[in-house]
Amino acid sequence: MINQKTKALTLSAIFVALSFVGAGIKLPSPTGTVAFDSAPGYMAALFLGPTYGALTSSLGHIFTSMSAGFPLSPPIHLLIAVEMAFFALAFAIAAKKSLTLAVITTTLLNGVLAPASLLLFPGFGKGFFAAMVFPLTVASALNLSLAALIYSLVKKAKGENYVDKK
Numbered sequence: 490m491i492n493q494k495t496k497a498l499t500l501s502a503i504f505v506a507l508s509f510v511g512a513g514i515k516l517p518s519p520t521g522t523v524a525f526d527s528a529p530g531y532m533a534a535l536f537l538g539p540t541y542g543a544l545t546s547s548l549g550h551i552f553t554s555m556s557a558g559f560p561l562s563p564p565i566h567l568l569i570a571v572e573m574a575f576f577a578l579a580f581a582i583a584a585k586k587s588l589t590l591a592v593i594t595t596t597l598l599n600g601v602l603a604p605a606s607l608l609l610f611p612g613f614g615k616g617f618f619a620a621m622v623f624p625l626t627v628a629s630a631l632n633l634s635l636a637a638l639i640y641s642l643v644k645k646a647k648g649e650n651y652v653d654k655k
Contacts, residue, residue: 501541504533508549512556516631518624519617521557522566526550527573527599527629531636534581536643542581543574565610572603580633588641592633600626 511525526549534542547570554566561569576599583591604621607613 497537497541500537501533501545504529504537504541504545505548507532508545509552512549512552515553515557516624516628518628519620520560522550522554522560523624523628524553525628525632525635526553527577528632528635530573530577531580531595531633532639534577535584535636535640539578539581542577546577547571547574549573561607565607568606569603572606573599576603584637588637592630592637595633596626596629599629 507529508526511528514525515521516523516525527546530542530546530549532542533545550570550573551566554560554569559566576595579598580591580595583594601622604618604625608615608618
């Protein structure tokens with residue numbers, strides 16, 4: 490029988506690889522850093538727990554921003570990667586109460602709070618926020634909904650509730 494730690498690390502590697510692939514599936518945005526890189530991170534948060542989800546989500550953002558040439562500067566993208574880790578953590582915790590509420594809450598965190606946080610830095614103003622809030626909110630909703638849908642389908646097929654195991 491496969492060791493649980495080995496299974497978790499293997500699945501984590503698969504989710505990170507999927508994040509890399511998702512980073513190449515971009516949605517239109519002013520920065521070119523809005524993509525399907527976070528769905529695997531959110532799936533990792535549901536299937537493996539908040540820590541694996543946080544790691545996968547942060548790496549997913551790094552993959553996406555790297556493929557776009559770090560348009561906001563590497564330090565800003567590192568900050569965003571930390572935010573993505575926090576959002577995956579919040580998603581995993583909220584999903585224990587309600588998957589639907591977790592999708593809605595995390596969509597708002599990533600779609601509205603993330604671009605708003607950049608208003609604190611010189612060079613990012615209301616125009617940047619206005620330009621990014623719509624594409625980020627749409628992409629967040631799509632990434633989170635995809636993760637929730639896949640989780641629900643696997644849970645139904647397997648008859649297991651992975652969230653409650655964490």
